[in-house]
Amino acid sequence: MNKKVLSALILVLSVLLVIAGCGSGNAGNNTENKETAGPTAKATAEATSGASQTEYTPFDQLKDKYDIIIVGAGGAGMSAALEAKASGMNPVIFEKMPVAGGNTTKSSSGMNASETKFQKEQGIQDSNDLFYEETLKGGHDTNDKEMLRFFVDNSASAIDWLDSIGIKLNNITITGGMNEKRTHRPEDGSAIGQYLVKGLLQNVREQGIPLFVNADVKELTQTDGKVNGVKVVFNQVDEKTIASNAVVVTTGGFGANKELIASVRPDLKGYVTTNQIGSTGDGIKMIEQVGGTTVDMDQIQVHPTVQQEKSYLIGEAVRGEGAILVAQDGKRFTNELGTRDNVTAAINALADKSAYLVFDSGVKSRAKAIQQYEKMGFVKTADTIEALAKEINVPADQLKATLDTWNSSVKNKKDAEFGRTTGMDNDLSAAPYYAIKIGPGIHYTMGGVKINTNTEVLNKEGKAIPGLFAAGEVTGGLHGQNRIGGNSVAEIIIFGRQAGIKSAEFVKAQ
Known part of the structure; x- marks a missing residue:
């Protein structure tokens, strides 16, 4: 079989797989059978963006050169592409997986931002300074302060920008x-990821920005120290060198690269991961090859609430809307809305390193993502607390006592047991009652390539590599030793936009 025929067959199979995957409403986090399924099948099984094949650009429309090449079609990459286009550029997006979205599709809780118009409309008193201070505290004062300041100060405008594009x-x-x-979440309180990806994809399509899937960028090209293109393999067969005036790398982190994680953090070997299988650190490797440097590579976040059998993230919004955590003895054991590292440590200190999220119908009505958890079979339910205790095999009298104590704490606005002060607007008294069994899982890699606030990639001397920009989880430094929930979506939009704007400025200056 000659090369062209083989390429055509692979392309047809990819199309069929994508179409099949996009019809599966529960596939976004489904990593079941991940040790036996092939890479394309697994990737397609995870596609829940609602994207159809018509949203991707046919291979025969590929050009030899673009103003700006964007590597990765997650939230950061699509935001960069939209801003580059708005700046008058001709950008292209290359995505190695069969569908766009990446880990953005899996985002659940929402997007953090301060001093937003929506906060003001709802009477929420907030400030950029408070957002800065709480994020710095969450990162144990190890965050890159210049990056963090830019991040919080540009968070409200990112919310406005998203609103302006629907x-x-x-x-x-x-x-x-x-x-x-x-x-900040979608208006109906649902998980943010699929909504965000669908909206960004629609804008990319409307703006006529080419987006090629099954386009695996293997290498950045340079001339005289300036990055000027990429080597990319299409459909696992056709390798081409595509030229550009600038490259933006938005390939995500390395949370699905078990070998790399084990090498930088041996203590995390064997943990499940919430990451989509494409999160293997490709961008970090290719940036290092052209002189880029990394920061905080050993800082890997373990999320405390992950459904273990399917490695599915149970979003923080469930606790934010009032859920509590109980151990197998039916007792609370920590402040459920402490930082992720502290909650994880508390769960790992339990005998079986697992716990139950317990909540009522009120929480379910406010955290729409729970509907998805029900569809996937994660949620136990009962009409009474005692019956729920039987369902999850914890002492009924103790679980009842725990909820009674918690409801009194909510009423008095004081958690005497663990000092929780947030997510206490509503008690847990509205039957039926629910529980989801969870444990910790690898969720996010805080480390990555070093950039500045212009999203320029820096070398070991701290100087910008001409023509090379990066944004999102592929970068490091912003979160320090611990990322606050809701900050990753903010990061991809804020710095994705900045990468599009600054790469366009670079091209215009040439």
């Missing part, structure tokens, strides 16, 4: 490590 995030809740409601 992506409205006006349902506001709270996440761990925060003391104000600043986690």
Whole structure:
């Protein structure tokens, strides 16, 4: 079989797989059978963006050169592409997976931002300074302060920008490590990821920005120290060198690269991961090959609430809307909305390193993502607390006592047991009752390539590599030793936009 025929067959199979995957409403986090399924099948099984094949650019429309090449079609990459286009550029997006979205599709809780118009409309008193201070505290004062300052000061404008392109995030809740409601969600309170990806994809299509899937960028090209293109393999067969005046790398982190994680953090070997299988650190490797440097590579966040059998993240918004955590003895054991590292440590200190999220119908009505958890079979339910205790095999009298104590704490606005101060607007008294069994899982890699606030990639001397920009989880430094829930979506939009703007400025200056 000759090369062209083989390429055509692979392309047809990819199309069929994508179409099949996009019809599966529960596939977004489904990593079941991940040890036996092939890479394309697994990737397609995870596609829940609602994207159809018509949203991707046919291979025969590929050009030899573009103004700006964007590597990765997650939230950061699509935001960069839209801003580059708005600046008069001709950008292209290359995505190695069969569908766009990346880990953005899996985002659940929301997008943090301060001093937003939606906060003001709802009477929420917040400030950029408070957002800065709480994020710095959450990162144990190890965050890159210049990056963090830019991040918080540009968070409200990112919410405005999304709203201007039809992506409205006006349902506001709270996440761990925060003391104000600043986690912005879709209007109906649903998980943010699929909504965001669908909206960005629609804008990319409307703006006529080419987006090629099954386009695996292997290498950045340079001339005289300036990055000027990429080597990319299409459909696992056709390798081409595509030229550009600038490259923006938005390939995500390395949370699905078990070998790399084990090498930098041996203590995390064997943990499940919430990451989509494409999160293997490709961008970090290719940037290092052209002189880029990394920061905080050993800082890997373990999320405390992950459904273990399917490695599925149970979003922080469930706790933010009032859920509590109980151990197998039916007792609470920590402040559920402490920082993720502290909640994880508390769960790992339990005998079986697992716990139950317990909540009522009120929480379910406010955290729409729970509907998805029900569809996937994660949620136990009963009409009474005692019956729920039987369902999850914990002492009924103790679980009842725990909820009674918690409801009194909510009424008195004081958690005498663990000092929780947020997510206490509503008690847990509205039957039926629910529980989801959870444990910790690898969720986010805080480390990555070093950039400045212009999203320029820096070398070991701290100087910008001409023509090379990066944004999103592929970068490091912003979050320090611990990321606050809701800050990753904010990061991809804020710095994705900045990468598009600054790469366009670079091209115009040439």
